[in-house]
Amino acid sequence: MALHGDFSSFPLPELLQWLDSSRKTGTLQLLTWEGGERKLFLLSGQVLAISNEGLWGRVARVLSLAKLADGAAVLAAFSSIPPGTEDVEPFFRKHNVELKVVRDLVREEMLGSMADQTRGGHGAFHWTEDLDRTGEEWAPCEMSLRELLFESLRWVDEQTDVDRVLPGDALTVRSRVQPSPRQPLMHRILLTMCAGGQNLGRLRLSLGLSRSSTTRRVFELLRAKQVEVEGAPEVVVDPVTDMLEKGAVLIREGQYDAAELVCASLLTSDPTDRRVREFARMVQSEHVASLYGKMPPLSVxxxxxxxxxxxxxxxxxxxxxxxxxxxxxxxxxxxxxxxxxxxxxxxxxxxxxxxxxxxx
Structure with missing residues (x-):
């Protein structure tokens, strides 16, 4: 089955909800960004991989700038993966590239692009049940559609605060702490690149990410007092935002009972907040999917x-x-x-x- 449409009649969040609830397998092609194109390869409602023009080069360049991998080795690892291969880790290991940092960076790009598309609301899509990636410049990205939807909507809802604190590209970002393996990947990358001070606009161009994606992560570091930004006002921590971020981490770590406690507290305090409602849906969806993984639906x-x-x-x-x-x-x-x-x-x-x- 194929499906075509545009985001003025079928908004992206609704499309992702439909694909998630139907546990669809296939390819979602997004035609946006002034003629740009991205593809999401889905397996039973999970994002298996993404592709778009120049993806391999961007991943290699950013990991090289952050001193997390050799750029040439990253490109060689991507090029060595045969079409249709599901277990890609041996090919990255062979070239001394950590697969986790590749996946995390690809996940970052996808989150930013989905948030930007949701805010823009323009463009078209094409859905097909064909999962063939032959000839595509694709990269692995293990993430559920429910998590993608929740995170991208949360980014959209909180972007006003980010823009208020970081209104222009001329601001200079300077690291206050050293990067650590315990930190999220983008935080490590930004702290490395801003060790001697970096103009926000140059930082964005170097990373090859959208402005909203870059400022979002700088905002998080500023809130945690791990960077300083000349001229930026003090960031006041929103308790709901803080709890949502901690809840999302609990889900990624598989601690669903703890995430449900966070969810119950948030729903009691503000059941009308869209971020809270989407988080509640994600907690339930991810927990159900995890349990079905241990107890397949057709097992007796x-x-x-x-x-x-x-x-x-x-x-x-x-x-x-x-x-x-x-x-x-x-x-x-x-x-x-x-x-x-x-x-x-x-x-x-x-x-x-x-x-x-x-x-x-």
């Missing part, structure tokens, strides 16, 4: 009788356990359960941890 669970262990279950958990009959698969159990999808899956996962549940 079998309950192991253990009266002593079963007495430790709550009433609603015993209801879910009572549905396990050795014939129904996980997807059928989810449909038959009176509890929500996430709660049912969490109960099945608990039963499995307790040794009460096994899979054929």
């Amino acid at each position: 669970p079998v309950l192991r009788p253990d009266p002593e262990q079963q007495t430790l279950l709550k009433q609603e958990e015993r209801q879910v356990a009572g549905l396990v009959n050795g014939s129904w698969d996980v997807s059928t159990l989810v449909l038959a359960s009176p509890a929500r999808e996430l709660e049912t899956l969490k109960t099945l996962a608990k039963l499995m941890r307790m040794g009460l549940l096994q899979f054929r």
Whole structure:
């Protein structure tokens, strides 16, 4: 199935929501940026890779400027990957390039471009279920569509504060701390490049990123007091923004229960905030996807009788356990359960941890 349209009639956030909820596999082509083109390769609602003209060169140049990899080695690693290859790590390892920094940088470019496109609202798209990357200058990028949607919308909503603090390209950014492997990749890159002071406009051109992407990360460093910007006002930390950022980190680390606690607190304080609502959707979507990864929808669970262990279950958990009959698969159990999808899956996962549940 192919689908064509423009963002005036089908806004990008709605398109990403549709692709996410349908767990689509295929290629999303975005025709924007004064004739520019980007492609997102999706596998069951996950961004598997992206491509656009000059991508390899930009990744190699930025990693080289930040002294994180040899530029020629990065290009050689990209060029050595055969078409259709899924496990690309051996090719980067062979050229002494850390795959994680490549993925993180590609993720950064994609986030910035999606945020810019959402703000601009112009352009067209083409969707096809063909996942062929032959002949494309593509790079790996493991990220869910739900996370992409949440992060890009959060960037859009918070861009006003960024523009207020960093209104022009003539501002000079200077590092106050040394880069550390514990910091996010873009923070490390910016701290390295601004060690002796760097004009914001030159910094943006060197990175090859949009102005909003560059200023966003400089703003974060300024808020953390890790850089100084001549003439910039003091940044007041927004507690909601701070909690959303920490919650997003928890999700990337797979700490879904902790992220749900952050989500519940935010929803109680301000349920009307679009960033909070999107975060709540992302927490649930990512947790469900993680549980299905451990318990595939078509796998059939079998309950192991253990009266002593079963007495430790709550009433609603015993209801879910009572549905396990050795014939129904996980997807059928989810449909038959009176509890929500996430709660049912969490109960099945608990039963499995307790040794009460096994899979054929």
